[in-house]
Amino acid sequence: MRGPYVQDLRRLLEKIKTPFLRGDRVGIKLHWGEKGNRSFLPPDYAREIALWLKEAGLSPFLFDTTVLYSGGRRKAEDSLQTAAEHGYTENFLGCPVIIADGMDGRSVVDLQTGSGHFPSVQVAAIFDQADGYVIFSHFKGHMESGFGGAIKNLSMGFASRAQKQRMHADIRPLLKAGLCTKCGVCVEVCPTEAARFGADGFPTYDLEICIGCAQCIGFCPNIALQLEWETDATVFQEKLIETAAAVWRQIKGRTVLINALLNITTECDCWPGENPVIHPDQGFLGADHPTRIDEESIRRVGAETFKKAHPDIPWERQFSYAREIGF
Ligand code: SF4
Ligand code: SF4
Known part of the structure; x- marks a missing residue:
């Protein structure tokens, strides 16, 4: 499937005042879809972001991390193969595609959180590899977090496999x-x-x-x-926020956030099975903070959409907890 909204994305990009300096290396973080998933964002949008960055004299690259489960993204080689099968190739995008936690999953770093569920969180050691970031998130439903957008992309998306496990432990x-x-x-x-x-x-x-x-x-x-x-569903929401907040502390001030409110499905792009669309496309959204962009995305789609899709998930706790810990 080709991306029908490339011009809409370009219009948004032209309005963004970036924090990048000419020559900066900029990492574009996104989820290129699990093997068998059909709801992931087509690569046309990432290519447009890479093109926009290159036009500004920047050096973009695309990245994601390995995952816990078997399938097409557990090992770095498999994940790159899945990316290629979904059209995310250097040839098409015009920029390299890498695995941020390394080909062996061991390129990780511990970030202090201060308090809460985790004294520290372990995430991909990407922070010295880029001068800036574009967090490009497919906004849709999610079985465990109710919705998935920028917060999830920063949290589970940057987490090492061990940290992913710590978040899923309940x-x-x-x-x-x-x-x-x-x-x-x-x-x-x-x-x-x-x-x-x-x-x-x-x-x-x-x-x-x-x-x-x-x-x-x-x-x-x-x-x-x-x-x-095993505990209760709010703990997962809080763990998600703690990890996202720790990552955000590393990259804020040098990051652009974009949510794609397109193909808004019940479940995330890890989902291999039936994944119905729960709301019509709402285009792209930019903002200067992960909680603000996700809150505004929910407002545009309607909280009822996610409450209906995932009635038992207390996803609102993500926002109240973010405020409590000063994220
Ligand atoms: S949730 Fe547990 S039982 Fe199910 S696939 Fe994962 S490890 Fe296996
Ligand atoms: S129906 Fe579901 S729970 Fe039962 S064996 Fe098949 S996959 Fe497992």
């Missing part, structure tokens, strides 16, 4: 046996072998080794698995 799969057909997909996709077949043919989930990646939930063809919180 999430568990819960089987609704009446809907399960014993197809085995959840066992097949589980990256830790926590999902196994029991003696009765139904899957079981070993919570001692489950990392809460939710991949089994996402892949189940019969919606037989639901998400259960």
